[in-house]
Amino acid sequence: MKKLVFGFTFLIAIFCAFAFNAQASTIYGYTSFSGSFESDNNDLSLAKVFTDFSNVVVSTDGGLDDYAPLLGDQSVTLGTFTFDPAVDSLIEEFWMIDYDSKIYSYDLLTSVISYSAENSIVINGTGIAHLTGFDDTDSIWVLSASGAGTVSTFTLSTSVPPDYQPSNTVPEPATMILFGLGLLGVAGLGRKKK
Numbered sequence: 630m631k632k633l634v635f636g637f638t639f640l641i642a643i644f645c646a647f648a649f650n651a652q653a654s655t656i657y658g659y660t661s662f663s664g665s666f667e668s669d670n671n672d673l674s675l676a677k678v679f680t681d682f683s684n685v686v687v688s689t690d691g692g693l694d695d696y697a698p699l700l701g702d703q704s705v706t707l708g709t710f711t712f713d714p715a716v717d718s719l720i721e722e723f724w725m726i727d728y729d730s731k732i733y734s735y736d737l738l739t740s741v742i743s744y745s746a747e748n749s750i751v752i753n754g755t756g757i758a759h760l761t762g763f764d765d766t767d768s769i770w771v772l773s774a775s776g777a778g779t780v781s782t783f784t785l786s787t788s789v790p791p792d793y794q795p796s797n798t799v800p801e802p803a804t805m806i807l808f809g810l811g812l813l814g815v816a817g818l819g820r821k822k823k
Contacts, residue, residue, distance in 0.1 A: 656695050656764070656789045657695050657789060658697065659692055659793060660688070660699060661692070662686065662705045662724065664683060664684045664707070664782070664783060673746065673748060677712060678709065678712075679709070679712075679783075682708075685704070685707050687703040687726070695789075705724055706726070719737070721736050722735070732761050733760050735770070735787060736756055736759070741754055748775055748776060749773070751771065751773045751774075755770075756769075766790050
């Protein structure tokens, strides 16, 4: 019986150790920004370049999952965005946030105009999200803009990874370790009674 309890306890400990070491470092989450920019044409359906992004901040809730620590209204740096009519090459650090000793940044890979009119445009595409302490992760983004004249307002949303769905159903390694320790305690109580 002792060997059975010891073997079972050993297997639980091994499982918990692997669960802890196998923790994925993929970025999960969603965040969005808003602000204003200038374009090279008053008619957004004819615009090819967005420049001079200003007053760009993280949306009120900061984001979900790995982006949750970001405070709303945190400043965001955006680079010039040229789409003529689509981007199929890397734009490094399209956006970047330096917050709480972590760097959040985004490399834009592709873009496609999904809707355009004189006073509004929607562009979406793919990119790579970066976050200190995590692996680079594929993602999707959407930029919606509206305005009249050369200055327009916009929102930019990023979902990481592309199929991101907010969820708390996956047990974290710490939970598995606590579960394993609980089983060890139960095994110890059973042994003590004998």
